Amino acid sequence: MTSPLLSIQDLSVHIRGDAGIARILDGITLSVPPGVTMGVVGESGCGKSTLLRAVLGILPRNASIPHGKLEFKGKDLIKVNWAAARGRIGFVPQDPYLSLNPVFRAGDQILEIMRKHAPGTRKDHASTLIDLFRAVQLPDPEAALAKYPHQFSGGQRQRLLIAAALACAPDLLVADEPTTALDVTTQREILALLRGLVSDKGLSLLFVTHDFGVLAALCDRVTVLYAGRVVESGLTSDVLRNPQHPYTRLLLACHPDRAVNLLGIPGTVPAATQQPEGCRFHPRCPIARAACSKEVPPVTEFANSHLVACPWYADELPEQALA
């Protein structure tokens, strides 16, 4: 395998707050090779957004990175500073309705990014942008340059934001649930567009979502997070078809498409300031042993590149957990 574009090794992020230190991320390891779409999936509070913020270098002020590496194109961004990656990582935000300033023309807002980070004159930038608008299939790309955000529909605004993310010709695109605010029909168009862009431009994509359906439609590989740790990772098809970690198995059984489990998973995700010792899932796990509350579970390779952070993954789940 070629050297990864983005390689995260043993990354931890702590956030200091009134309630003490929250260990939001704890020893995350994942890598995104060139041209690969990597999905990060998990429930609210698992650290998905913090992971994205760490990659983008926009962690809040009270956050610290006690250890870990965050290598982008071979450079450790934590050591050399995120400026080394400026313009090379594009970001697609979650809410197309909140992410554009309503009082400026959409085109000007994107041109401002290009003026800061891309070489060339305003004229060059404008013509590049029109090409980009065409690439993201905005209707009437020339006219779009002079329009205000309210003149676009939700799906079109998401296309604008994708164009903005691509404006400086990045190598990596980072997206934070970009389709949750959209209708299913629009979501499908946006997913098709992202798939097309990734393969045409040879981009890599780091895609955060809580929707397994969207994940399956877009991502080659997946990393499942629970309470700030990686519990399982592998090819999307392997993980979705043959989940190994008890958390992934229980969670997928809750999906209406599978619909074996209408109990949910008992208990709740622990607060970030009160993470349990050992395996963080053990208080909710139906197959937990005494050792699970003491030792951090080792990561085992279940099959080729399919990793599981649970030594008991081969155990059957009790039937009442799936009732």
Add this chain to the structure above:
Amino acid sequence: MREILRVTGLEVELGKRRGLFRHKPGVRAVDGVDLVVHEGGILGIVGESGCGKTTLARTVLGLQCESEGRIEFSGHVVSGVPARQARRMRRAIQYVHQDPGAALDPWWRLGASLAEGLAIHGVTDRAEQKARIAEIMQAVGLDMAMTERYPHELSGGQQRRMGLARILLLRPKIVILDEPTAGLDLSVQASVLRLLYDLRDRFGLTYIFISHDLSVVRRVCDRIAVMYLGKVVEEGNASDIFAAPRHPYTRALIAAAPHLDGVQEGPMLRGDPPSLRNVPSGCRFHPRCPIAQPRCTSEEPSFDSISENQRVACHYWQEGISEKQKPEGQAHATL
């Protein structure tokens, strides 16, 4: 099953102004809807945003006046009366908000919010209020101690339970659930759905389930009405519609829902629905329809029965069914 609610030819015009010199026309958010809801059933209403789902719900509830049409509830006509009276006649129909957290007063303890509803509906005796609240809290799986807390202390799933508790106190017959699982995590969503089933059986409820999540609708509802620009374009048993959607819009909607196997096939809808101020002539779906014919631009299709249980508003619903639809955007997960 007994019929509990029947809506006939319902039209709702929004934003109409009648001035001394100038009349400003409104938009028809609901434009001729016929629906039947059976007792104990779960009717799903699906469609893109702006198709009139919520306006339909508000009108059935009596919060919005109908401009035309008839609503019958338990055999009595409850439409065509002034707003206040309409709401009073429809007390047994209640509504759970899309964001039940926002529907609770942040300065009030939850117990006070619960008691308020009872007081409005004439239960003023403290002891009786308390007894009824205790019964309902237990039914929705919340601890009675929770009534001493404030709304911000609740998790997303607890907020949903609270929203349900609040209206169940009023002993409704029909509950309208507006996007009951939007924004919930998968594991919480599953337990909320289970709770909805349990409550239906325990209190003999009938649900109208508004949602855009087709995976959930398929799992939960026994009947479905698909809306497009203020009209119902297809109605039938959930199992029939998901197995063989007849209207091209229903087909596109079902095809757009992402699945765990990652396969997305079938026709893709391009663009956005047109504005209600500018409704296309003929069949209002024709500009986006993959099988539209010249006739569709001029002649509006009627809403016809195609079997005992299913109705479709399309001239050409029989076409394109046997035609093998080309898979598009080969899914990565199948590689």
